[in-house]
Amino acid sequence: MTRMTRMTRMIAPPLALALPLALAACNNAEPPRTYDDPREPCADHNPQRNLYFGDLHVHTAYSFDAWISDVRTDPAGAYRFARGEEVAGDRLARPLDFAAVTDHAEYLAEVEGCTTPGSLVYDTQRCVDFRAADDAALVQFGLGLNSETPKRFEDLCGPGGLDCPARAAAVWQRVQDAGEQAYDRSAACEFTSLIAYEWSGVRKLANLHRNVIFRTRDVPAAPISHFEAPTAFELWSRLQSECREGLPGCDVLAIPHNSNWSNGNLFVPEVPEGSDPAAVARLRAELEPLLEVYQHKGDSECSNGVSGIGEPDELCDFEKLRTDEFEDCGDGVGSQGILSRGCVSRLDFLRGILLRGMQEEAKLGVNPYRLGVIASTDTHNGTPGKVEEATYRGHFGTLESDPAARLTAAIPAGPRNSPGGLVAVWSEENSREAIFDALRRREVYGTSGPRIAVRMFAAWDLPNDLCERADLVEVADRRGVPMGGVLGERPEGAAPQLVVAAQRDVGTPEHPGSGLARLQIVKGWLDAAGDGHIAVFDVAGAGDETSVDMDTCEPRGAGADALCKVWTDPDHDPTLPTFYYARVIETPTCRWSWRDCLTLPTGERPAICDDPTLPRTISERAWTSPIWVDPS
C-alpha cells in the first residue's frame, strides 16, 4: 500500500477552486480542520451536518460462508459496488457515501489456503471438502467459532500447514489496501471506506457477533478474532490495549448485531472473575456505543410476546425470522439462537437492552448500554447497500439468484430474510474522522432500506413553532442535543421537549420513494422500584390511510413528504431515568418475496406464496438513536 507522508496536522487551505463569493460565512468562521488520516480538506463541509448513507456490514469472498456460496467478489469489488460501479452483473441505483467491508476475521488464512491452488493445504481433505461446499466442512468451520477455547484447525494451521496468523495478517493487508483504493482523499470527499472486520464468536449456538470498525488507516497488524479473543471482554480489552492505547492514531468501536439471535447472551452483563463490574461496564460503553438493529437476518428493535418491554405494539411485528411459539427467557439465557431456536429474551431487543442499561447504571453508576442505532445489510454477496425490495437478488450467491430459489431457500430463513438496511449519519463532512466521530457520538440512525431523512433533538425549552421554521437545526443545536445525546441539567420545573422532523426518500425515477405514514416517539423509563416501562406515542402522520394493489404492487394513495412535531412529554418524572427515540414509518409497499411471487405464473408459485404468516407488504421505516434524560 502506498501511503502519503504522515502529517499530524493539516491546515485547510483556501478553497482554491471556489468562486470568491465568501457567502458561506458560517463555513469560513470555523477553525481549520485537522485529519489523523491525511487528506485534502472536504469541500462538502457543513457545520449543521450533512446526511450520508452507508453500509457497515458487508461480507465478500474472504468470508468462509460467502466463498462457499460461490461469491467471488473481493473487498475491492465490494467497495467498487458501493461507489456505484457494476460488479458481478449488478449495480446500485444510488451509490453509497460510505461503507465498511466486514469479513469474518476468523478463517481469513484458512479460506485463502484452501482456495489457492498449490498452497500447502490445498489438497487436504478439509480443503477439498470446503471447495466442494461439503456440509460437514461448513459445520466444522461454524462449530470452530462456538467454543470458549477456540483452536485453529490442526490440519490447516498445525505443523506442515499454513502459518495462519501470518497469512491472516497478509489477507488483512489486502482488506486495508482495498479500503485505501476506495477512499476518496480529494476535496470532493465522494466516498469513505472504513477499515473493519467481523469478530464472529458464538456461544452455545447463540450469536455474539460484533463488527469492529476503525477510525483511520492506523489499525493493528492482524485482526483480533475469536481465536485471539474468545470472549467479548477479551476483544474489548485487546482493542483497548492494542489500538486505542497501544497504536498512535488508532481508534475503534465494535457494533453488536443480531441480538435477535442471541437468546439473551449478547447483552447479559458479564463480569470476568476478579474484575470490577463498573470498569467492565465503562469499557463496554466506550467501545460499543451502537447496536445494529436491522439487517438481512431480521429486526432487533422490539418483539411482541416477550415480557418486560411494554404493551403489544403492532409495528413490532416487522421482519421477524421466527414465527414459532417461543419461550420467554425471562431473567435467564438460552441457546441455539443462530438456528432460530431456544428461548427469546427481552435483551434480544433494543427496548429491553436500553432499559437494562439504565438498571445497570442505577447499580454501577455507569450505563453499559447507552446505545445508538444503525442498520446495515450483512450481505454475503459483496453488494453493500443493495437494499431495495424491488431489486433484491438474495444474499447467498448463486443459491438465491432466481425468484423460485429465493422463495424456497432455507438459510437462515429463506423467504423471511430481508434485503437489510442502511446506516444514516449526520456528519459535518464525508471523511473517515467525521463519519466515525458521528458514529461515536451516536448522531446516526438506521433505516430498513429507504433513504428517509430524520432529525431529532431534545431540549428543555423549544419554540412551539419550530416545525414551521427554516432554522430548526440552528435553534435546536443551540438549545439542546441531537439524537444520541444526553440532555443536560434540568431547569426547575421544566419538562423534556423533543423535536422530530422527517423527510421522505424521493427515490429514483425508476423506483420513486414512498411517502411517510407516521411519526412515533418511543419512551422508556424505570419506575421508582427500578422496573422498566415502554410507551409508544403517535405524534404525527395520517397512519394507515394508504394501501397497495396486490396484483401490481402499485401504491393506492400517497403518504406525506414531511412530518414534524415539537412534543413535550406529558408524564415526565424528573426523578426517573428516561430515554426517547423516534420511529418513522413509510406507507406500505410490496415486500420482495411477494414481488418474486408475482414474477412466477400462478400455478408455479411455491407454497410460501400462499402462506398467511409471510407478510406480502412491508412498512419500511427509520429508527433514530435515543436521547437520554438522566434523573436530576
Place this chain on the structure above:
Amino acid sequence: MMRRVPRRVLSEPLVHFAVLGLVFFALHAALAPGRGEALAVDGERVRATELALARRLGHDPTPAEIAAALRIELDEQRLYREALALGLERDDPIVRRRLIQKLRFVHEDLADPGEPDDAALLAVRDADPARYTTPARHALTQVFAARERHADPQAAAQALLQRLQAGVEPTSLGDLCVHGQRFGERPAAAYAGIFGAKFAAALSDMSPGTWSIAPSELGWHVVRIDSISPPVLPELATLRPRLRADWEATRRDASSEAALAELRARYPATLIDVPPAMATALAEQGL
C-alpha cells in the same frame, strides 16, 4: 432440500449447524465426481470415510456408523450415475449456470497479474476519463416552499425570491427542510438523492451568486449557488490505488475474453438460413 439430509445426521445435535449447509450440500452432491470410478469399497475408502466421519461427529465412529455413511455415499453415487445416464443434467438451468460460472472462474484465474508501470496506469485512466473524473460540485443556499404547505408552491417560491433579492436574510425565510438551508460543495447526484433529479438538473443552469428558483419532488426552492468546483480528472498519484485495481480487473477480463475467443474458434457456430446482413453482423462480433 431437507430430504437429502439423512435422518441420522439430523438427529446429531452436533451437526444441527449443518442446516446452514443444506442447500450447498444438495447442489454439490449432484455434481460430485464419480462417473467413471468403479463402485468399490476397499480398506482405504473405509478409512477415509471413518476419518471424515470422526471429524464430523467429534468421536470415533462405530462400524455401524461408518457403514451407514458409506451406504449414503454409495447410494448418492448410484443416483448421480443414473441421473447422468438419464441425461438429467441436460437443460437443467442450475447445473448449466454453475458449470459456466466455474469455467469463468478458471479463465479469470489464468491471468498473470504482473506489475503495471505508470504509463500502463495512465492508459487505464485515459481510456475512460469519465469514470475517473470527479464531477462538478456546487455549494448552495436554498429557501424552501413545500408543496404540502402551499397551494401554489411555485408562486410561493417567486414571492420568496423577491424578498431575497431585496436583501432579506435567508435564515428567516421559507419552510422547514430537515437538511437545512446551506450545503457545502456536493455533486449533482447528492442533490438528486435529497430533492430529486429535477432539482439537481436545474443547478447546472444557475449563475453563481444570484437567486433563482428550481422545482423538486417536494416543492419549489429559491437557490443561490455559493461556489462551484468544476469537474476534475485527478492526477495519477490520487488515483493510483484505484487504477491499480482496475488494471488487474482489466487483465482478468482480457484473460476471460481470450479464453472465450479460443472457445469460439474451437466451437464455431454453423449459420443456416441466416440473412447475409445478419451473417455479416455475426462475423463482426467474431461469432
